[in-house]
Amino acid sequence: MKAGRRRVADADYGEAVTRSARPSRLLRWFSALTIAVAGLALAGCDQTGSRAHVSGTGAAVAGQPTATATAQPAADGVQQVVIDATDEFHFRPDTVLAHPGKLRITLTNPSVFPADLTIPTLGVHSDTVFAGKSAVIEVTIPAAGDYSFVCTFHAHDGMTGTLVVS
Numbered sequence: 001m002k003a004g005r006r007r008v009a010d011a012d013y014g015e016a017v018t019r020s021a022r023p024s025r026l027l028r029w030f031s032a033l034t035i036a037v038a039g040l041a042l043a044g045c046d047q048t049g050s051r052a053h054v055s056g057t058g059a060a061v062a063g064q065p066t067a068t069a070t071a072q073p074a075a076d077g078v079q080q081v082v083i084d085a086t087d088e089f090h091f092r093p094d095t096v097l098a099h100p101g102k103l104r105i106t107l108t109n110p111s112v113f114p115a116d117l118t119i120p121t122l123g124v125h126s127d128t129v130f131a132g133k134s135a136v137i138e139v140t141i142p143a144a145g146d147y148s149f150v151c152t153f154h155a156h157d158g159m160t161g162t163l164v165v166s
Contacts, residue, residue, distance in 0.1 A: 067093035071103055078138075080104040083161070085115035085129065089154040094161035100141050103163075108134040119149045119163065128153075141165050 071079035083105060084092045096105075107117045109129040117126045117137060126135045141147070144165050151159035 066090075068095040068097065069093040071096060071098040074104065078102045078104050080106070082106045082108060083117065085109045085111050085113070085151065085159070087111045087113065089113070089151070089157035089159045091117075091149070091151070091159060091161040096161065096163045098141060098163060098165050100143055100165055103139050103141055105137045105139065106134055107137065114153060115151045115159070116153065117149055118152050119147050121147055125152075 069081055069083075071081040074080045079098050079102065081093075081096050081098070081103070083096070085107065086092055087110075105117065105126075107115065107126055107129050109115050109131060112131050114128050114130050116128050117135075118124065119139065122139055122141070124137060124139045126137045129135045141163070147163040147165065149161045149163055153159075
């Protein structure tokens, strides 16, 4: 018998069959292909664990807003702004400029994914807004400062924003 071969009993027929102890060429090729595909898949993963701020539209730049809107006074004197939830898990705009006092936020959801809007430091949380629907959130902003807002469903995807009050 050649070196590198061993005898294996065939369970069905009770006869000995000689098989190579080394992997076949097809098995080696398949293994190399699997490793290459896994390497390509891992190349797209974020190995550092850091995330750039990606909320809004356009190319994201770490720590910079991608869309800004200023709250405008409504007929009743209350500041108001419309924020859209997008299919890319962003708020548009993701930075809202306002003044202390009452603010009415209309969260619209043209996206197919449910969304909400929470301002944790102010204890504000909207209802869940499903595709094609909207919700109105009224909040009283006590003082100037920066207030973060998030979608509790998609914050880990970067669906965040800032309410800049001056």
